[in-house]
Each structure stands twice: as structure tokens, then as C-alpha cells.
Amino acid sequence: MNDEQLTRMGHGAGFIAALDQSGGSTPRALANYGITEGAWQTEDEMFDLVHRMRTRVITDPAFTADHILAAILFQRTMDSEVEGLPTAAYLWQRKRIVPILKIDKGLQDAQGGVRLMKPIPDVDAVLGHAAEGGIFGTKERSVILEPQTLGIRSIVEQQFDLARTVLAHDLVPILEPEVDIHAPDREVAETVLLTEIRAGLDTLEDGQRVIFKLTIPARPDFYAPLIADPRVVRVVALSGGYSRDEACERLALNHGLIASFSRALLEGLRADQSDEEFSQTLGASIETIARASAS
Structure with missing residues (x-):
């Protein structure tokens, strides 16, 4: 166990980004991102598309350890690479964001x-x-x-x-x-x-x-x-099905409770956005969730 990561998880400011959509929830996540089921023919192609989406999030300048404590990954994401590094290594070595793995099936x-x-x-x-x-x-x-x-x-x-x-x-x-x-x-x-x-x-x-x-x-x-x-x-x-705004409003009433949002974090992100639009949307989402987590 990494003591630096444990300290960060226990006492650091920020929240956990849940990027762990699995096979069953991936088509919905891609649809929300503006990529419909006709865009892929096989499961491998579908997972390649969602990995590109996650990579765009993880590598974005707004996705930093200032507000993101950790990221939860799907196993195929863990076994994939981001900019030439295994995803977990990229998160920790490049961004100081703690990598976590979803293991339930x-x-x-x-x-x-x-x-x-x-x-x-x-x-x-x-x-x-x-x-x-x-x-x-x-x-x-x-x-x-x-x-x-x-x-x-x-x-x-x-x-x-x-x-x-x-x-x-x-x-x-x-x-x-x-x-x-x-x-x-x-x-x-x-x-x-x-x-x-x-x-x-x-x-x-x-x-x-x-x-x-x-x-x-x-x-x-x-x-x-x-x-x-x-x-x-x-x-x-x-976030449990609440919109980002409602989830954050409810979260802010709970002292010491921080977010681990998935859909609410990615709300508003679209494949056809320019890099600037994407980063602004993601950054605004991160700022909103971080404020609610700081109560």
C-alpha cells in the first residue's frame, strides 16, 4: 500500500472521479457523449471509443490533482494505455491522482x-x-x-x-x-x-x-x-441518478462527505466539442463538484 496515496485519500481536498462504466453502462455513457450505437460494430470497437473518451477526460488540463483525489477505472481501462503509459501509472506519475479499480461484475x-x-x-x-x-x-x-x-x-x-x-x-x-x-x-x-x-x-x-x-x-x-x-x-x-446540480446541492449539506460522481461529472461533455469547449465544460463541472465536496 502506498502511504502517500493513503494520506491523500484520507485527508486530501477534492473528490473521486468515477470513470468506471462497464459493458452494460457504456452505450449509455457514449450516447450522452454524442456517440450512438451505430458508431461501432463490435464490443472491442465500443470499448475503444469509451477509452478515447476517458483518455480525453484524464489528459485534459482541467483534470488535475487540485480537485481530483482519485479516479475509479474499469478493468479494460486499467489494462489500456494513456500517452504511452498504463492508465494507472499515468494517473499517479503524471497527475498525482490515485488509481482505483472497479472489480464487481x-x-x-x-x-x-x-x-x-x-x-x-x-x-x-x-x-x-x-x-x-x-x-x-x-x-x-x-x-x-x-x-x-x-x-x-x-x-x-x-x-x-x-x-x-x-x-x-x-x-x-x-x-x-x-x-x-x-x-x-x-x-x-x-x-x-x-x-x-x-x-x-x-x-x-x-x-x-x-x-x-x-x-x-x-x-x-x-x-x-x-x-x-x-x-x-x-x-x-x-450521484445516484440526481442531476449534477441537485447532487451537489444535496452533497453540500453533508459535512465531510465528498463526491464520487460518474455521470454527473461527465454531464455536458460531447465528442464534437472543440478542445477549448470540452475543457471549459469539464473544468466547470469539476469546480462545482469540488465546492460541494468542501463542506
Whole structure:
């Protein structure tokens, strides 16, 4: 584990850029960027297009460590290059931005009010490859749809089981048990989730630390106990389907909570923009999210 990166993740100003759209979400991300499905014939061509989009973001002059703490990458992005360097190496060596890898393989069908993660084949090989490639930590997402205690408990247990595997590879896990913003009785779901997370933290060994990526809570500062917990490096927030403006407005009400936005970060970027227009749009987005993260 890189101590400089750990310090930056725990105490640095800014937010995390989520650039980890996977196979299922890539067509939507490209469509938002102005590239429709007719622009590619094969999956490889699709991923080449999205890598060009991510490369344009990562190499842009507005994308700097002044406001970007870390970037979450899809595995194919990690295994690709930016300006002749592996993506993770480019981020850290050229920009001092911490590289993180998304490792989940999507979601199972809903059961018990939740969607658990699908099994991750060869997870130890994936984590070993990530560690060798200079990755700091991982991100793994599951979703809570209803306030069912047993379902939420199963989500949290699965997240912590995977977190222990990640920690064994000297990587820092980001646990992401997302609460759907449209969930009925969402505050009840978040209350159960917080209780289960605190129980899960008690299962960690001495010295083990994790990061949480959570839905911006319905009640401001609800996750303050997690933010203050010494076993928690950082608590970050997903945009969860809110527009960038609404996500930032809600985020700013939560002291110590910082953003880890994907769609909201890239909102307004288009393939046909000039470099100047692209940089201005990205820079404005970064400034807005950074301000909301500084509360």
C-alpha cells in the first residue's frame, strides 16, 4: 500500500472521479457523449471509443490533482494505455491522482429487497494484477431497493467478505452498498444500513481500514458517525441518478462527505466539442463538484 496515496485519500481536498462504466453502462455513457450505437460494430470497437473518451477526460488540463483525489477505472481501462503509459501509472506519475479499480461484475436479480453482487471469477488473480499495476484500491457495488433488514444484512456481509479479500492483497476496498434514491421508506433503509455497516466494521482486524461509497443520505449528516470512525479512510457519495446540480446541492449539506460522481461529472461533455469547449465544460463541472465536496 502506498502511504502517500493513503494520506491523500484520507485527508486530501477534492473528490473521486468515477470513470468506471462497464459493458452494460457504456452505450449509455457514449450516447450522452454524442456517440450512438451505430458508431461501432463490435464490443472491442465500443470499448475503444469509451477509452478515447476517458483518455480525453484524464489528459485534459482541467483534470488535475487540485480537485481530483482519485479516479475509479474499469478493468479494460486499467489494462489500456494513456500517452504511452498504463492508465494507472499515468494517473499517479503524471497527475498525482490515485488509481482505483472497479472489480464487481454486475448485479444479481433482486431478492429480499436487494441486488447482491454477482460472483467475481478469479478474484485473487484480478487483485494480484491490480496490485502489480499500481492500483491503490478497489470498488464494488451492490444495490438496496427496499428497507428489508435481512436483505440489507446480506448486502453488507457480502461487501465485508469481499473487502477482507481485497485487504489481504494490501489494497483498500471501497464498499458501495447503494440505496436506490427511489426506494420506499428510504430513511428506514439507510438506518438499517448504517447499523449493519457499524456491525461489519467490528469484524475487521486491528489496523484494517476501508472506504465507503454511499448514496447521499435523505437526512443531512446522517453518515457523520462513519466519517468520524478511525477504521474508515473516507466516506464518498455517488450521484445516484440526481442531476449534477441537485447532487451537489444535496452533497453540500453533508459535512465531510465528498463526491464520487460518474455521470454527473461527465454531464455536458460531447465528442464534437472543440478542445477549448470540452475543457471549459469539464473544468466547470469539476469546480462545482469540488465546492460541494468542501463542506
